Amino acid sequence: MDFFSKAARKSPWLYRINAGSCNGCDVELATTACIPRYDVERLGCQYCGSPKHADIVLITGPLTARVKDKVLRVYNEIPDPKVTVAVGICPISGGVFRESYAIEGPIDRYLPVDVNVPGCPPRPQAIIEGIAKAIEIWAKRA
Amino acid sequence: MLLKNALFLVAGCILAQAHINSLDELGGLGRKMPVTFAVFLFAGMSLAGIPPLNGFGSKLMIYEAAFEGGHYMLGLSALMSSLFTLAAILKFAHTAFMGQLSERASKMTEAPMxxxxxxxxxxxxxxxxxxxxxxxxxxxxxxxxGLGLEPVQASWLGGLPGVSSYNPLVMTVALVATGLIGWLYYRLSGSRHVTSYIHTGGGVMIPNARMHLPASALYETPERLIRLALRDKPQVQDPQTESHAHDH
Amino acid sequence: MTTDTLRTLLTVLVFPGGLFAMALGLALKGVERRAIARLQRRVGPPLIQPFYDLIKLMRKRTLIPDTANAFVFLAVPVAGLASMAVAASMIPIPGFYEPSTGLGNLIVLFYLISIPAVSLMLAGSASGSPYGAIGFSREMAIVLAYEGPILLSLVAVALHAGAVTGQPILLSLTEIVRYQQEHGAFLFDPWMWPALLTYLCFIPANLGIAPFDIPEAESEVLEGPLVEYSGPPLGLMKLMSVTKSVVVLGLGIALFFPNGPAGLAGLFIFLAKCLVLVLAVSVLKAAVGRMRIDQAVLFYLKWPELLGFAGLALVIARF
Known part of the structure; x- marks a missing residue:
């Protein structure tokens, strides 16, 4: 593992994509993962405003038909190397929306998913563990 | 004098190809007319007094003379006015040369030699x-x-006369040298350049004109505050009628 | 001539401009992030987090939008960083370092400090993104608002220093610092407090710190001018803004409270003052939210402007 990977391991920047989620997982990501008890910034993470700054992308939601093209477009804007984390049960199987006519998921039909964090919504500890796993993968790719 | 003339010539280059009467009809020209754009940017930045370009030296001497002579308010107003020059130059640079190609601009090419x-x-x-x-x-x-006056202090490689001891040559060398740090960072990274598209939050098929912020939309806040100070009623324009007006 | 030029180049490239200023800026940024985390009772990132970020960004691809002016897009971060490195070398560290004279005086420094804002505006404009263009427009609005107060503050200090040394105006920063070393800092002179307060008001707007970080707001305009940047150019942009924080804080120290012992101790005192200022800035950043652009512009046109005029009037009235 070279110098760059060591630095990269310490500095994964996060970007959230909502692929038609009910917002439950987004609330978990945006608020509980940041609050004092479950601080993700201690891993060197930081949420970015623009997808072009991101290293690890967190996708929530079952990928609805309406939002599919837009999610793929935003996903393509994230520069390589990147790691994808699917947060919540929806991107994995569709969750409670499974087999709906409006759902295009599971999401790994369209995107390479590296880490799955199931739950509805997942516990903050689970999300942070998922991010920690993603950091391991990201350090290898960087 | 050199810079103003260059700017007039730039305007001429644009006008010779597109007989326009509003800046809003332009956009993205920088990719069509790179040399014209480079000249504009150089002359404009210089006019706005960005060191180490030519315009800055003369401005510096004016400010120093004003302050040394005790005309503080004149010096201060001169300093502020160069900021407004900058605002004007950047507004022109943005609307005409940067951003999305407008319909008019897409037909234009680089000016002849x-x-x-x-x-x-x-x-x-x-x-x-x-x-x-x-x-x-x-x-x-x-x-x-020759005329029997006291000569200004000058040498071939020296700086400007006056109290400042500002030497544009030293400043340029220093800026180029430190610019090398940034260049080195680029080179060391060896990062591959990838052509991408701009972030629209996933939106597709947005017409170019919608993506370009026109001149009239820039500096909205200062404009509104000035109108407020002058007790002028803001002109409310219906965006629908405005876009129709552009079509014709 | 040649040894003088070589010395200037060294000060610009290594110490206290260039590499030293960049490293100091990154370290102060780390302190700031850590301090904010502690204020929110979080653990926070390691102190050298900004260095990691900078190295990491070298490993990312450089995305250039098809609507961008590629040359301007890639060149403005370099230009902004260069100007800040040179500006950092123009700030005297009392008792330890005096800038070389060929680079100029306070007015030159003032113009150099405004270059990063210009490069941010050009960056937002050159990226071709509407978010970038809005960021550019807002940056210009806030620059127009804060340049007035800062100018008034600088001129008040220069006039005061000139009056006490028997000149119409004293524009050399080295001389201003030397006078304060001998006769006491302006910080303890009540006549200078309006000018000092004006300078303090200018710091958050120039450094893009809440509540005035409107042009680069992540949630409203997706980091404005930076929205299309990625990889190394983004790294240079971040480096530029942290170096600017060193320049702006250092200038504040040189103008109002440069006193310190000679030799290496002077350098440490200078660093300690920077640290105190950064901690104060982090408290502000952690404590307040973000203003709207018109509120921020109106704020600057009212209070700091008024304070600045008061400071200038006090100095003129006194002598």
Whole structure:
């Protein structure tokens, strides 16, 4: 593992994509993962405003038909190397929306998913563990 | 003088191809007319007094003279006015040369060599005088001694006269040297350049005109505050009718 | 001539401009992030987090939008960083370092400090993104609002220093610092407090710190001018803004409270003052939210402007 990977391991920047989620997982990501008890910034993470700054992308939601093209477009804007984390049960199987006519998921039909964090919504500890796993993968790719 | 003329020539280059009467009809010209754009940016930045370009030196001498003479308010207003120059230059640069290609601009091409050559000549002269103010000051000092006046302090490689001891040559060398740090960072990273598209939050098929912020939309806040101060009613324009007006 | 030029180049490239200023800026940024985390009772990132970020960004691809002016897009971060490195070398560290004279005086420094804002605006404009263009427009609005107060503050200090040394105006920063070393800092002179307060008001707007970080707001305009940047150019942009924080804080120290012992101790005192200022800035950043652009512009046109005029009037009235 070279110098760059060591630095990269310490500095994964996060970007959230909502692929038609009910917002439950987004609330978990945006608020509980940041609050004092479950601080993700201690891993060197930081949420970015623009997808072009991101290293690890967190996708929530079952990928609805309406939002599919837009999610793929935003996903393509994230520069390589990147790691994808699917947060919540929806991107994995569709969750409670499974087999709906409006759902295009599971999401790994369209995107390479590296880490799955199931739950509805997942516990903050689970999300942070998922991010920690993603950091391991990201350090290898960087 | 050199810079203003260069800017007039740039405007001429644009007008020769597109007989427009509103800046809003342009956009993205920088990719169509790179040399014209480069001349504009150089002359504009210089006019706005960005060191180490030529315009800054003369501004500096004016400010110092104003402050030394005790005209603080004049000096302060001069300092502020260069900021408004900057605002105007950047507004023009944005609307005409940057951003999305407008329909009008997509048909334009780089100006012919006959039009480019005078601009480049002016820019070259400006760079020469900017880097070596002695080129003009030494002959002036000669003339002054010839006329029996006290000559300005000048040498071929020296800085500007006055209390500042600002030497544009030293400043340029320093800026280029530190620019090398940034260049080295680029080189060391060896990062691959990838052409991408701009972030629209996933939106697709948005017409170019919708993506370009027109001149009238820039600096909205200062404009509104000025209107407020002048007790002028803001002009409310229906965006629908405005876009129709553009179609014709 | 040649040894003088070589010395200037060294000060610009290594110490206290260039590499030293960049490293100091990154370290101060780390302190700031850590301090904010502690204020929110979080653990926070390691102190050298900004260095990691900078190295990491070298490993990312450089995305250039098809609507961008590629040359301007890639060149403005370099230009902004260069100007800040040179500006950092123009700030005297009392008792330890005096800038070389060829680079100029306070007015030159003032113009150099405004270059990063210009490069941010050009960056937002050159990226071709509407978010970038809005960021550019807002940056210009806030620059127009804060440049007035800062100018008034600088001129008040220069006039005061000139009056006490028997000149119309004293524009050399080295001389201003030397006078304060001998006769006491302006910080303890009540006549200078309006000018000092004006300078303090200018710091958050120039450094893009809440509540005035409107042009680069992540949630409203997706980091404005930076929205299209990625990889190394983004790294240079971040480096530029942290170096600017060193320049702006250092200038504040040189103008109002440069006193310190000679030798290496002077350098440490200078660093300690920077640290105190950064901690104060982090408290502000952690404590307040973000203003709207018109509120921020109106704020600057009212209070700091008024304070600035008061400071200038006090100095003129006194002598």
């Amino acid at each position: 006959v039009m480019l050559a005078p601009m480049l000549l002016l820019v070259g002269a400006s760079i020469a005088v900017g880097l070596f103010p002695g080129l003009l000051l030494v002959p002036i000092a000669h003339l002054q001694t």
